[in-house]
Amino acid sequence: MGANEVKGALEYGVQTYIKHFALNDSETNRKNMLCTWTNEQAMREVYLKSFELSVKVGGANNAMTAFNYIGNVWAGACEPLLQTVLRGEWGFQGATVTDWFNGTTDGCMYADAAIRVGGDKMLSSAGDVKGFASNTNSAGTVNAMRTATHNILFGIVNSNAMNDRNFKTPGWVTTIYIADAVVAVALVAIELYVILRFRKQSKAAAR
Secondary structure (H helix, E strand, O other), X not given: OHHXXXXXXXXXXXXXXXXXXXXXXXXXXXXXXXXEOOOHHHHHHHHOHHHHHXXXXXXXXXXXXXXXXXXXXXXXXXXXHHHHHHHHHOOOOOEEEOOOOOOOHHHOOOHHHHHOOOOOEOOOOXXXXXXXXXXXXXXXXXXXXXXXXXXXXXXXXXXXXXXXXXXXXXXXXXXXXXXXXXXXXXXXHHHHHHHHHHHHHHHHHHO
16 A cells, blocks of 8 residues: 555655654654664564565655664664665665654754764754754765765655656746736836837937
8 A cells, every 4th residue: 555655646746755664653652762672574574564565666765764763773863774674675765854853852863873874854843953963074974964965856856846747837826927927018118118208308308
């Protein structure tokens, strides 16, 4: 179901974010370093299978990570999950984004750790208060931010944000274009009228 939903959305150039990646199976204490414990076989056969099919079959190019920890590592900064499995084994090429991130989030999410292992975007409208990978004097940070930028742009250029996939301009936008054109023509006409009238009056005064 997930793979087909992603595939259907992509046919219309809609970016799809499969979530929450992964093992996000509890709302209780999810922002309080909730640790999920399992084994690799169960993860691959049960918890990761829908994500795997959404990437391999559906073609998903965006994913949202989760608040929870896998063992003692936050899912949004889990290198085996985001690099080894998602990008390495499944061939995922797009961007990942965190669940809601305000820089503190009860101390369970760290942008600097995330961006270095494939966590490309921090979902926030408040700005990152703590933990942001802002030390541009570090070559590692700069390289990680370049990679994140590349991943984000990959998702954008494969969407209607850049490509015209049966995208129709909304009617209100067309109306504004027409109104702008009418106003522009009217301004040019008024300017020409003023210039011609001024020249006519100048010639009459010279006589």
